[in-house]
Amino acid sequence: MKRKVLVVNSGSSTLKFKLFALPEEEVIVKGMVDRLGLDHSVFEITYQGQKHTQEIPINSHVQAVEILIKQLLDLNVINDVQDISGIGHRVVSGGPYFDDSTLLNEQSLSKLSQIDEYAPLHNPAERKGIEAFAQMLPEVPQVAVFDTTFHKKLPKMNQVYSIPKEYDEKFGAHRYGAHGTSHDYVSHKAAEFLDIPYSQQKMISLHMGSGVSVTAIKDGHSFDTSMGFTPISGVTMSSRAGDIDISLVAFLMEKLQINDIHEMIDILNNESGLKGISGISPDMRDLISAKDSNPDAKLAIEVFINRIVKYIGSYIAEMHGIDVMIFTAGMGENNPVIRQAIMDNFNFLGMKVDQVANENGKGIRQISAPDSKITALVVPTDEELMIVHEFERLVK
DSSP: OOEEEEEEEEOSSEEEEEEEEETTTEEEEEEEEESTTSTTOEEEEEETTEEEEEEOOOOSHHHHHHHHHHHHHHTTSOSSGGGEEEEEEEESOOTTTOSSOEEOOHHHHHHHTTOGGGSTTTHHHHHHHHHHHHHHOTTSOEEEEETTGGGTTOOHHHHOOSSOHHHHHHHOOSOOOSOHHHHHHHHHHHHHHHTOOGGGOEEEEEEESSSEEEEEEETTEEEEESOOSSTTSSSOOSSOOOSOOHHHHHHHHHHTTOOOHHHHHHHHHHSOHHHHHHSSOSOHHHHHHHTTTOHHHHHHHHHHHHHHHHHHHHHHHHHTOOSEEEEEHHHHHHOHHHHHHHHHTTGGGTOOBOHHHHHSOOSSEEOBOTTOSSEEEEOOOOHHHHHHHHHHHHHO
């Protein structure tokens, strides 16, 4: 009998899932709960090419799990809940406690509840998902896979902030990074695709979705990364500000008469970035469509590319070179205009774009010209499959 592992990504108002059949690593079911806890909640599940959607009140993560299990039974995906061999959860931050993926038990769940503040927009919701599955399927093993794990071996100089050392020692106040599961997956896939030794490469991985991060990978480890203590810092993103002068934050709070720092952080997370600069949309596709007639849309695109180029340039200097540049996630995999704009900035280093390859094709592929001195690839990310691999490693 095939083993089935469920991979879950819980948000405050969403719960996304994929069910994998092993050992084939085939996705047999995928779907999501949207508007969880809000009006007009939607449950969506796709099985054997058929999408089933229903609008149904879903008030909690526990209720979302109940509906998911019922749907799996009704569709005969499983005959019994024991057909689910395990559950893997994506968790953004492991904080100072988790250096590796972990099998969830009473002790690790207790530690998990203590690190909400290290990713306040993500960890609490992800923990609710874990607790809901633990309540509904108490006998099924669960694993948490942390976005921060890949960055645990950052050199100390790239991990610490220039603040009193005791703040790090007492509170874990240092750079954790994010998107580590994605950067780990695509960098290994790139080395495999190119048939080169992973541990001897200088790579820069660009995870460009609604969240965007740039990671330098040297000698088989994360060497530097753009996101910091939380995922709000780094480059300009869809609705996140990225790097910003902290004194400007205090200045704006005074001018806007904002007394609660969480209100200001909400603005920096949800009203800034491409959305804030353009005044139109957080979606790069909308901005590209509007750039010829709207100067703010054009400026937002320019800022986005500029910030990424700055990080890439600094990482090339840090690593004393670059062998491979990787584009991944929604924008990285599907937006040739942005890829070309970024790559063109490194023509002076001998990077050359293969126009046809960049504008066409699917899956993992090389988009730099054969005589380019820097190899550029598009590598579709698969964080869910990485979570399955981590589940298998820990449970075995």
